[in-house]
Amino acid sequence: MSLGEGKHPARVRAMFARIAHRYDLLNRLMTGGQDVRWRREVIRKAGLAPGDRILDIGAGTGDLAFEALRQQPRARVVAADFTLPMMQVGRRRPESHRIAWVAADTLHLPFPDATFDAVVSGFLLRNVADLPRALAEQYRVLKPGGRWVALETVPPPRNLLWPFIAVHFRVVIPLMGKLIAGDADAYRYLPRTSETFRPADRMLQMLRETGFRDVGAALRMFRTVAIYWGRKRN
Secondary structure (H helix, E strand, O other): OOOOOOOOHHHHHHHHHHHHHHHHHHHHHHHHOOHHHHHHHHHHOOOOOOOOOEEEEEOOHHHHHHHHHHHHHOEEEEEEEEOHHHHHHHHOOOOHEEEEEEEEEOOOOOOOOOOEEEEEEOOOHHHHHOOOHHHHHHHHHEEEEEEEEEEEEEOOOOOOHHHHHHHHHHHHHHHHHHHHOOOOOOOHHHHHHHHHHHOHHHHHHHHHOOEEEEEEEEOOOOOOOEEEEEOOOO
16 A cells, blocks of 8 residues: 555555554444455456456455455465555465465556556555556556456545444544554544545546546445446557
């Protein structure tokens, strides 16, 4: 993961390192377990065939990487992140030896052009310092015709549900972070990045500007989460 605008990457890296041991548990609690289903959908959208190479960028503990192996056991899976303690948690999980774990920043991917058949990410994009560059790098390492899929938050709509969503974001999630991970500050930062990130229509426009075709989005969880997809031009 890389840092959002106006913040220092080292601080964000340190924050994710602090919460690595409870990150997966809190994701399940914050989403009522729906994040597991969303990740399954991301990998289905990636359309993996036997032997395909897939990059899970901003992999954290490797949830998407492990799901890729579950759905396509013959895939060649790379999990990359710049927060090493997150990947260390992932490498303690069963079957982790089947994944290539790589220290990497999404703004400077250490892979040649046209390396992967699919690139996926989960809750990465709102944390990058330079979103157009991050998208361009992911586009670069895709093979022509390769599939790109991302799970990401969307700014909550200001509708009748907004007061309840605001309480969940601003009170419940930090309280969970304090009680379970011992870090309320990290779980104030994460909802704040969701509230200030690009809306879905702007994200789709950015994907088109990057060069992706056949782009689309599916909104989930009261329109606060999106699965985005696109394909690299042939």
